[in-house]
Amino acid sequence: MKRIFLTVLVFLSAHSAFSQMKAEEADSLMLRKIYDMSLLNGKSYDWLDYLSNKIGGRLSGSYQAQQAVEYTKAQLEELGLDKVWLQPVMVPKWTRGAKEFAYVQTSPGVTKNVNIAALGGSVATPAGGTKARVIEVQGIEDLERYGKEQIQGKIVFFNRPMRADLINTFEAYGGCVDQRYSGAAEAAKYGAVGVIVRSMNLRMDDFPHTGSMGYGDTPVSKRIPAAAISTNDASYLSGILKMNKDLEFYYKLNCEQHEDVQSYNVIGEITGSENPEEIMVVGGHLDSWDLGDGSHDDGAGVVQSMEVLRLFKEVGYKPRKTLRVVLFMNEENGLRGGKKYAEVAKTKGEHHVFALESDSGGFTPRGFSFDADKAQFAQILSWQELFKPYLIHYFELGESGADVGPLKEGDVVLAGLRPDSQRYFDYHHAANDTFEEVNKRELELGAATMASLVYLVDNHGLKQINTAKKEKM
Template identity: 45%
Template sequence: MIKYFSALLIGFGSIGLVKAQNDSTAESIREIYNLALNEQQGYKWLGELCGLGPRFAGSEQATSSLLYFKAKLDSMGFKTSLQAVKVPHWVRGSQEKAWIVEGIDETEMAITALGGSIATPAGGLQAQVVEIPSFEALDTLDLEGKIAFYNIPMDPTYINTGFAYGSAVKQRWGGTIEAAKKGAIGVVIRSLSSSINKYPHTGSMRYAPDVKKIPSGALSTYDAELLHRSLKENPDLLVKFQINSEWLDSNYSYNLIADLPGSERPEEIILVSGHIDSWELGTGAHDDGAGSMHALESLHLLKKLNYPIKRTLRLVWYMNEEFGLSGAKVYARNAKNMEMRHVIAMESDGGGFTPKGISMQTSPEMVERIKGYRKLLEPYGIYQFSSGGSGADIGQLQSDDIVLIGLRPDSHRYFEVHHSALDTFESVNPREFTMGSATLASLIWLLDRDNVCFNCGG
């Protein structure tokens, strides 16, 4: 009986303790969001970054933007270092044009070269065009001597537009090879945009070593629709397009690494990251200036609040996610060689829209454990905790001993701006963006305090 009562008392006592801990944890998180929303410091940095111009890997601008912020981080007390990364050097030309040609009538269309495409002949490339409405249809079509027109829209029924993008992106990265195998002389694709607009969206494409290289560009969705309708009326119309991109010798740039050493377990690293390179049609505000600044601001918030952090907090700005992930590959290789102990890696590469949750790549037990944070983060609109992909850059670090986490912002508007001239600072909302930084900071705070063995293989 005494035993029973004392057990009951201990039980009640520990419930009280847990509640008090939860209350103080909730208060700490509230402080993170308060500071973030009052300051909006990351948004200001994002404005500064975008003001420096686009940051296409291989360009001088990409490296100089990185170095500009390195100096800033040095003055903020981060321990910074640079990691050399070999980057391809492809330059988009200024002469990007396309037309529908019917007799003497020419209707202009908006086009941009896909990243990595060779140029057309100087006067442009003109031929009959074959529309490809699906990947399956490709087998039955004769493309010999023709311009292939991939017109495969992003499926609008996906709620997460990332999946719609994933289902249609093959036309961009693999479509040119397949068309060239069938004798096509050029490729135009429908831009991977979730809306109909007049802005073409670029992105990387590939060639295969044993397949003829042919030029490829993306038409705006508005013009892809126009071409589709025009072909219905006149299947014999011609398309003419001109792009004058060129390949130069590879360059070197850097990943930026910035550490805040941990107080108890400095050898264990919590990495938080974005990619600093961008496409050059806009200024890469959402992709991935926002993610880069989410990562920086999250560490800034914890530092400014003076929260005790046991492990080393590491900011990584990867170079060249867009054009081959070379920065992430160099970082992961080096981390392995140096036997670095990464316990958690986070990435924000889904834009600066309202965050809704996270996607985790880790053991089912750890997923369940992190789902336990939901109650603390729900007041801030963070309620989606799912297993799945985390991010392309941190994915290179995948092992049994690491928890990979990708921030998941609302995706409905992301692919309207993604890889296009619309991806500018003006398209980022300060409050929506700032919620992302505070969410990452809160997760870091919770994970670092969680009494769990991260390197115990599950």
């Protein structure tokens, strides 16, 4: 009897191992199909070409943003999805106006023009511009050290650079972006008349990098103009200040804040064949800043997300769960689209199980970061070997993405595509973020990598963790 039991046990173990091998082989073959389809017959690069070169920068509330809504909706409809719709969302509308102008005056009649760009949300300077002496600080914490006595009536020059010794460039960005976002609000408390911020850029060049800023609870009458200055000109200004503390800086901004306007998230869906109530999301943000055409930030993420659904249809894979592509509006200066999508999903009682965002540029994919429970992450790690033939090795717990973040609740797993980040901040929010800077093959590899992860999540599911237990962990 014991021998029979052992024989059965060996047989079952062998059968289980054989079944697992067959499943891994099937997964490997499906990933190969997905990569082949994206690299040999991809659509993402053509979509990006149109978004970038026919429409251009897509600032929230702009005519170009509306064009992008209409274009991507039409393209999703052409894919023959089960459902395509627009989700209304009110977004802020800020316009840059005429091109900014600035110079450094070292003595009467002796000036040097410098490259600046208004930060998104800034107020304009007075009609004749703002001109004042400059005080350089290395961050918001420096303001208290100098105090109102030294700051009042001056332009504060925030010159903390991104740390070049950090391999993770997003960590370097996070270490100094507070001076861009909150610098004007904080400097105004000390009587500053304006703010200039060193561009968030690891490279030395002449491109000022814009980005979102806010005034907090600063009264409108107390708000001061804020602009980014290129890294080359920031270094020049810092150097010349060491020799001449009495120099003056002049700049003119022509921006304007308007009333909120209606825009849309663009959503396309393939209804699940077995578990339609379980929803997976892939997405990027449709809006961009206005200096370039937003190809890396985040046209790349938009077209890669659209491509995931197209690839499934092309390889003949019918998702078991419902798969949605969501092209979020207003990530750059408000996150209204991401918040609205999550709000509507909660109101409808929708059950999201997975959401993947691409918002780190169209560079060579390296892997993913996951906002997941440890048990869920352990399951995901079991798929890592399937990606190694494509040189995808980075699987780490961490942040996912700004637009899918509001979906975080219960057992939903959030993920972010992680491309190589070393060049990303060369282009981020600047005039050189253009179509020519995106490599077709890298973009297509990213789309295939996203589709492969979504396939594995759909085909194998994700562990469901008891919410109450999870909260205690």
